[in-house]
Amino acid sequence: MEDSQINFTEESKIESIETESAKIFEKQIEEEISIPKHQWLALAMKKHPDALELRERTHPLTKVQSFSKLFLSDKTEAKYHLSNELMVELLLQHLQFLGLKKSMQTLQEESNIKCPKSHLKKSRLQALLQIGLNTPNQLWEMGLPDMLNEQSIEFLENFEEQQEEEENSQNNIPFWEEPIRPGENISFTESNNEREPQIIKAATKLIERYHVPKLKSTTEEEYTTKKKAIQLRVINVLKLWIESHFSDFNPRLIHDISLFVDNTLVKDKYISLAKHLRNAIANKIDGKNTDGLATNLEMPPEPKVPKNIFSPKMTFFDIDEEEIARQMTLAEFSIFSTIQSKELLNQAWNKPKLKHRAPNVLRMIYRFNDIALQVATAIILPTKVRDRSRTLAKFIRVAEHLKALNNYNTLMALIAGINSTPVHRLKQTWTEIPYRSYEIFNGLLDLMSSNSSYKNYRTSLRNSVPPCIPYLGIYLTDLTFTEDGSPDFIDNLINFSKRRLICDYILEIQQLQQLGYNLQPVLQIQNFLEKFPKLSEEELYKKSLEVEPREQTISTN
Template identity: 25%
Template sequence: MELNRQESQDDVTRFWREERDEGAIYNVFLKRVTYHTLSENENKSTNEFSHLMWETQKFRVIKAGTLEKLVEYLYIRGEMDSSYMNVFLATYRTFSSTEEVLALLLDRYRAVKTNKEVKNELQDVQLRTIKSVLSVWIDTYPEDFREPPTYPSLRTLESFAFDHLPDSDMAIRVKHKMERFKKEDLSKSEGRIEFHFNLVDEVDHMIAAEYHKPLSFCDIPNQTVAEQLTYRDAELFKRVVPHHCLGAVWARRARKVGKGNTVAGSVLATIDQFNRVSLRVIATILKNPDLKTTHRMKILQKWIEIAQEMRHLKNFSSLKAIISGLQANSVYRLRKAWGLLPKESIAEFEELSKIFSNENNQLASRNLLMKEATAKFPDVDSSNKTLRRRNQMKRQSWIDNGVVQGTVPYLGTFLTDLTMIDTALSDLTDGLINFEKRRKEFEVLAQIKLLQSASQIYTFKENEQFWAWFDAVRVYDENESYELSCAIELPTDIGTKTKRKQTTGSGVRPGKADQNRFSVFMCGGVIYDDKASNTSSSNLDSPVSPNTAKILLNLNKSLCLQMSHSSSTSSLQSCDSDNSTPFKSPDACVIKVSIEASPTPKSHVYKSIMLYNTDHTHTVIQRVLDKYDIRGKEKDFCLLQVLPDSELSIPEKVNVFYAMNNNGDYKFVLRTKKEQEALTQSKKRGRRRLKLTL
């Protein structure tokens, strides 16, 4: 009789219990395994089994542990668990370092090799497993070993390979890797291009002498703009190092790790390009206050058409950037220009804007991305008959000509998810490294790697003349943009008691935009809303929307969070779909805080912190300073809540949980008391000047 183990659809894996060893916590699962028995006198080709048996097997999955236990779990069972290894290598930087993990692996290899008590067979398996882990590590994450100028980890590995792996090619591979790194780093140092990740610190670039006639924005074909922005976005996204997107890595983004380098440089470059596009959308529309309204309308229309081209190219990054620029308050408040737009352009703009709606944690953009991530062509529909016919004709031309489009996602979606996970889940469980948190993070990182392969499909070439024009565009900061906008059209709520006009003939509501419309910029790895106003302060929204605030709190309290473990999505979903107001439990809530202090650039980067019903003002201020890694006395700072049209000063020695306004999003800003006083005086002077002008 032959025993054939075969797992059927009826086999079930269920969680049983939690087990603890010294230095580790395990989740124990029970799995029913079915065995089919086939008699010797039966024909195997008939696949008919005489008996059906099953047994229950127990297996453990590490949930939390010390660093030594997590490293040991890579090889202790005598076989390589590729799933665990991938999660570990992708996320270990959040709780350890390359030098530490490498030292533990090499020490363990030496210990196993010299341990005579271990059976030879198990000993050989463990040694092979450790060698396999090292090989996968250096091949999959070579940047972990790029430590110029001496490359200590590579030298340690090379020495180890010569001593303990003389029959393998490990030493040769390490040596070649080191030589390649040296050449690359040398070429970078000789021709280094420094990136400045600042929204407003732009320098006008001179157009090369070979271009006798500088390009004008209105003369550049829409398709050229879309293809060039897609070319740059795809190149940057392909270079994104997925683990740079982790929340814990991102929290250290401001700390330099070497000359000219940052912790998350690959992500910073993508964010910088996103902001450059948004700022140039705003700049081209506001550049000339004396421009005729009809011409300004044509610039608006051109950007909407370019955004539609982005949709066709499945470039969701620059599509989001353009929509953000058009939704900026300084642009959207221009009622006259918006009012002249054709109906088709208005319909196009509204449909593109809906893609990035914040409703249900950006569910629309997530579903669309998962639907079209690896599709050959975008499926662009429209409620407008003219637009629908145009989109269908374009899709058919791609099919007839065999044109296949790649995909560039909006990175902010993934950064937001990883920020939420990092904020909501603790790094430690009973003093041990929480590895379940790393598994959830890895699901998001896996999606990024999948989409990076889709971005390889584009075949566009760089157009130097276009980028000479792009770099030469003078961009404006928030205050400059608003001043230019007011020079074009005076604010509707100053110097008059007439009721604000809410609609125009086109159906757009730019009058309402003075307070309610916003631009979403991707800064510091997350999403920020730029509600420009006629003050020098900035009302920015962090990645934690009302819906995601509920997600964080539910996740933190393990109430009704649902995490999808499928390969198609790992978005976090809350059981409660009502997102009309920020979620606040009787005990805690998530708030978003930015900091404005002289020693630090005013980048308006928001961080999420948990606010408890016992927290007073000085406690919150100190927690924020710690979060931003700023050393200072909390007594020098004041805390303000950012409201839609004003700021609420939180008094000293009060309970912030009960003192804050519950009618808006839980957004706060931390300023020094000196800066707050100067800001107050500046606002008063600005209002006086504006009244005198009117």
């Protein structure tokens, strides 16, 4: 934040001390981390996605000056000025409209200003902003202070009604009365089998409505039956939404649905359903996952713990390969199981401005890259060929156990590290490993080969019995291909085929998230593996040339 944006209200002496302290702290920071100042904000936003989201939401507020020049280019200065009292009144009335009574009361107590009465259907702040966006000159002539008086109510109400009429005139046919017009508002996939139902390919957007209007062509009995059926479907969709995708709910949405449940559903005598929805919301808010991961009731296998598990001298070779694979799998699944469906939309993991929406996908990606570098580093660092070959062979056996555990993501990370250029070129090291290890690795390479769009891997994944961790990179590639390769709209209709395909990929991931691994975590081993050294790709290649120069002949040392 720039100095000009900070208002110092303390005495000059205190201000001087604070400024000097800030400079000292800044200097210490610069000495400890050599990060350019222009990168600080980017790093802070990366570490704090919540702050990034808030910054993006409030960013338009920084453009108010240019916005006003664009819409009122002939006005050089404000005609009227809002006092602090008027601004607080606007905020109080807006909080009251939103139902945020506690915030409103707190603001009243701190400002000693009472919330003004309002007869409008919307908040005055919202109405003023809407008028300002649509008719800025009208707002200029009337003056903001006048807009807060009772004389302004008639104008605001008339403006609101005018807006509603304009919106209704654009499409005055309710969706429930709109006829199905193939080619205009809906299209279906082609089918050669008359017995197969047609699948919607693209259509206009439909909004589910609980309050079903009575059509002129229906009798009272028909209307009652149809109304109840539609209402039950709406309630069922709401139930599934709460239980399966509660991450979509913000405080405002929770408030609106709670009011709907407590008022409308109870009034319509859906007492038991209202209670169920109320409990579902409460459980989600309290962190009780009513549809959590399925678990295995059997006892987990006894972990293969080395005798020197608590010794600081424990090495990689002291730990059994199968137990290494187990602990890597538990750590991997703990991240994989937390990926939410919204993280997989709009390629959020691949776009700088949207990355804060996909924290767990990014954790999987970062972990994948770290493991690949750690594996390559562990193989290359030993100076003796014998030690490098021994490390390489052990990682191959770990990879074999990862395959047995259906942990394809960590398996692919190990393969990436073993098959990286700095390791692949170590001819002496590869010559010294057992032939059996060489065969195993070639089999794993064939399994995870990208040939024919990962045909072998996809077949193996389909035949795997959960628990299972898929290679996430392929899903991200498939989602990217679908997002970029298919249009969002077909002849101005929503492309349902594209949405359905994206949904299928996400559903596959969600199904694999449901069953966890029945294994005993050993934190000492997990912490040991996480602390493996990690060189950069450039450092790895340089070290690879040091331990086995290009012209060096094969040695049996």
